[in-house]
Amino acid sequence: MWICWSWPMNQAERMSTIPVENVRQPDLELTTAEFDRQWQQSLLRPALLTLMLGCVVTACTYVFVVLIDGFTESMANVIVLVCSAAALTACAMGALTWLADREVAERLKFRIGEPLVWIVILRLGLWLVMGTTPSFGQLVREPLTAVFDAAFIAGAILVPLVWGAAEGMNRMLMALSLQPDEVDHIARAYGRLSEPVENTLRSDRRAQLDRFIALWIGLGILVIVLAAGSQIRPAEGEGLLTIRSQLIHPRAIVSTIIYFFAGFLVIGQARLVALRARWALDGLAVDEGRFRNWMAYVVAFVAVVGLITSLVPIGDTILLFRALQAVGQAVTAFIFLLLRGFGWLVGLFVKEGSGSGEMAGPTAFEMPEPLETADVPMEVGSEPNIGEWVFYAAAGIAGLIIGYHLLAARGFNWVWLVSRLTMLLGLFRKTVGVGVGFLAGVVSRVVGVDVQPRSGPTRQATHGMSMDEQVQFSYLSVLDEAAERGAGRRPAETPRRYAPRLFQALEEAREQSDSDEVAGEADPGDEVARPAQEPESPPDVGWLTDAYYRARYSSVSVDRRDVNMAEQVLQRIRAWWRRPGRSGSP
Structure with missing residues (x-):
């Protein structure tokens, strides 16, 4: 049907006459289904998960080296090897049982002995490393003393925890691929299956991947805390990336770095699987070259991140x-x-x-x-480097750009932020203006010199107001002028409905003034009081109304040009109302 868009029409007509059981979709079978089998049977996924959990155990064991007396590095190595083997077994057996589609109870009964077997192997390995294997009689007489020591108890706690973490993380990643019911539904959509299949599409793969990333970040924080707890004596000399100046065991720091880089690789591959499944369900065309080069892109990205990290002066x-x-x-x-x-x-x-x-x-x-303050003496060779400042500046700018794009992609409302910043800026300007006015008044009273700027009555009345408040003041002053002339705004009348009536009142005032001039009813002092050039049309009441709406109800503030225009409209309306011959004018 829609998958045959690129096929010739005659071939599509011939395929429509073929029976359903003879229809073959080689592209779907060779790409989607086979790709999911490769992901479920992949060795890269369990290897990276084992490497990540091994790094966590490494950081934890070096804390035991510092805290527990008699806990040696050889014991720590044995615990790391056994826990890594348990994690690898959990991933491998989890993939096998996932493919077998067993019941949950059967899987648990079948796999409950895995951590127990590795605990026994751990006990034997610790005895071999310690070189004090107890005899059979000692095991019978004193089983607790011979079997349970500090190193074995710590390892026996870590093995099931690591096994469970590997099992859970592996299942999170396995759930990202196409499931059997989804593959069957796609096959039924193409006409290969005639029986109905339950539609369980649109599984929340994004939530699964987010949970895995959250778990990865949580374990990463744990690794950092454990690495900080494995402090050693300060060593003389300088090492790579100033590791020795951190008073932390180098293996703990290296395990932290490897943990995060392995997590980047796993997340990149998991993202690829989720995208492939979604595109297969949506019936989108797939470029195989993109998937072949995906891992190369991820490795290149991790390499660039590692190179940038190596340039950071750690510990400085x-x-x-x-x-x-x-x-x-x-x-x-x-x-x-x-x-x-x-x-x-x-x-x-x-x-x-x-x-x-x-x-x-x-x-x-x-x-x-x-x-x-006493300046801290700088060591030789540790002077501030311009390259470091350039690096920090570039990293900060890149972080701001990336954060802006991430927030914009998630639909963050920047208008709200801009309006709040504008409000804060207006409050700051108002505060500064009040402070400057207060200081100017104090100086005027003390020195006897008027330092206040000369301004009209409107500027004096609006002194200290924000630009929005100045526009509102101009509009309300117009309402007061109109109310004195009997053309005030009525109750429940909106500003936009009132604007035409106010404009009509101004027109009537002009007609009344013109008729008075023709009839000779104007006062003798008209030639003095009348301005040199009278406006030919009434002031722009509609513009002032729009400016009032922006200042009063909109989230975007007005600018200085709007304030000046509002004051000009107010002055023109006052001059228009007070023209000679206007009834009620002063």
């Missing part, structure tokens, strides 16, 4: 300390600057109140000397 916190010190000094200097300005104002007030007497007023507040 002297630059961070200097940055925090600079921020602290800047904050301290700003606070003392405010105190000095306040002291200067207090001194001016006191000097004015003391008059011309001989008693000198109190001196202004003197800013104490800033505390001098």
Whole structure:
């Protein structure tokens, strides 16, 4: 049907006459179904999961080396090997039972002995490493003392935990591929099966992958915490990536790095499987070259990330300390600057109140000397490098760009953020304006010089308001002017419905003024009071109404141009109402 879009029409007509059982879909069988078998029987998936869990156990065992007396690195190696083997067995047997489609109870009965077998192997391996294998009589007489020691108890706890984690993670990844009922449904859709199949399509593969990623991140945090707990004595000299300066065992740090890189590879391959299944269910065309090169792209990406990580100066916190010190000094200097300005104002007030007497007023507040912090001596060869600053700047810019695109792809509403930032900026400007006006008023009263800027009555009334408030003030002033002339807004009348009536009132005022001039009823002082050039048409009331709507109800603030235009419209309306010959004009 729709899969035959690229086929010639005559071939499609011939295929429609072939019986259903003779129809063959080689592309679906050789790509989708076989690809899922390759994923379920793949060796890469269990190998990477085993490597990840082995890194977790490695970081954990080196904490035991630090905390438990008599716990040696050879014992830690045995525990790591046994736990890794248990994880590999869990992944392999999980794939086999998944393909066999057994019942849950049967799978548990069949597989309950796997961790027990590896616990026994762990006990034998620890005895061989310790070199003190107990005799049969000692095992009979003192079984607890001979079998259970600190190393074995720690390993016996880790083995079932690692086995269960491997089983759960493996099933999360196995569920991403096409399931048997989904393959049967696709086959029925192509006409290969005549019996009805339960439609269980659209399994939540995205949620499965998200759960796996969440588990991977949680285990990664655990690995970092365990690696931080495996501190050793500081070694002399410098090592690769300053590992030795971390006071952490190098194997713990290496296991942390390997854990995250292996997780990147697993997530990349799992994403490929989920995409392939979804595209197969949607009937989309698949480019096999893209899937063949997918793993190469993932490995290249991980290699680039590893290269960038290797350039980061791990452990070099002297630059961070200097940055925090600079921020602290800047904050301290700003606070003392405010105190000095306040002291200067207090001194001016006191000097004015003391008059011309001989008693000198109190001196202004003197800013104490800033505390001098001792500079941390920098070691030889650890001077700030320009390349490090460039790297940090590039990494920060790249992080901001990636975060912006991720949030935009998820439908983040940037208009809300911009409106809040605009509101905060308006509050900041209003606060600064009030502060400047207060200081100017104080200086005017003390010195006797008017430092306030000359402005009209509207500018004086709107001083200290935000731009939105200034536009609203202009519109409300127009309403007051109209109400004084008997053309005010009625109750329950919206601004947009009121705008035409206000415009009509202005037109009537112009007609009344023109008729008064023709009849000679104007006052003698008209030539003086009338402006040089009268506007030919009434002011733009509609524009002022739209500006009021934007300032009052919209999330986008007005700009300075809108404020100036609103003030001009207000002045023109006042001049229009107060033209000579207008009844009720002052």
